Amino acid sequence: MESTRTYGEACATAHALDLIGERWALLVVRELLFGPKRFTDLRAGLPKAGPNRLSRRLRELEELGLVRRRKLPPPGASWVYELTDWGRELEPVLVELGRWGRRSPFRDLSAHISSDAVMLALRDDFGPAVGDHFDATYAIRFGEDHYVVRVTAGSLDIERGDADRPDAAIDTDARTFASLMIGSLGLKEALSSGLVTLSGAPEAFERLLAAFSRPEVASSP
Template sequence: MKLENITNPKRRYDDACGTALALEFVGERWALLIIRELLLGPRRFGEIRAGLPGLSANVLTQRLQGLEADGILVREKLPPPASVQVYALTPWGYEAEPVVLAMGRWALRSPRHDPALPFSRVSLMLALRMLLLPDKAAGWAGRIGFRLGEETYRVTVGDGALAIDRGTLADTEAVFVGEPNDFLPVLFGVMPLAIALAEGRFEVEGDTARAADFATLFLLPPKIGA
């Protein structure tokens, strides 16, 4: 009897459907989450691991090699003074963003969603895109910052759309200061900002009223069966 080669890291479905081919690219454990961590720009190996604490260095190396071989990401070297190697999505790799966000929003409707589990900094920023209420955002314009440890992000809302810039807080009206899980009750629409601040969950620098108004632009999708 011929045994299946279980050491082959790539699944092959032998199916002409594009969905099957997509799973050959990102169906391996961690592959899609690595793409998620790169959707806001290039990252070093250690930064990717920090966003995915359950991922071993060996598996990360294997997945990066596979995604590179499939044309989804590339290795680059930043110019001086950084001069470090980073991993970046190719233009085709970036096209996966709507898929990642749609899958996330779909899964959030499950009662199994546990917001107490680890939540990466990139995940928080992408959640803002995912959970934005278009009707409310259509009448809101401004810039809000996030200082997440050593990382900074600027969120710009205008004309019902949300853009994210990594590495700057320029021209922001207010800045949320903390770590991703700290903000979830407020940004998921289950706790007013004033209560979160009173409990010391995180800090807001600048215009607190604008920060509170910004927080109302997002809401979790309803759970199935609700």
């Protein structure tokens, strides 16, 4: 590890922070939850990490057995990073941290947010009201980052890729989509301003947006 700092405790929580408490480590894990990424893709998701620091974090996570590097078969034949089984066990930790953090009164909602961060929030904040379960497939595209979102019987699944005949296809950027999710931007306004391009059934996308929980912000001191 880059840092030799340790809490020096037998407590499992303290030990876990010794392993993944360095800056950017958990965010690297977040960026790999939906599948492998090239170094350049990780840089795009974590632009403020810096290439040298990101390289160190990846190396440290490899040494810990949380991340591995492998070469894709032809025709891609590029090197990618992916989570190991143990690394993927950090997913519920990130989910709960995100839920807790979304109640913070100090969060800067205008700051950078990665495509994968938005998709993780989309999946974990999804919760249609009882009796409002629906089935639909969505293509959500943030530039080169493409996702397939499938809603089935009240549950939501996300994977990288392109949807075949989606009920609705949305082209926008991660920041705008996050604003739609939290309700600070209306869909009609986003469409009329050109921030969002929507094809397919608008009502299908409206139903998806209506199914997100919006946690109450904690009281500030």
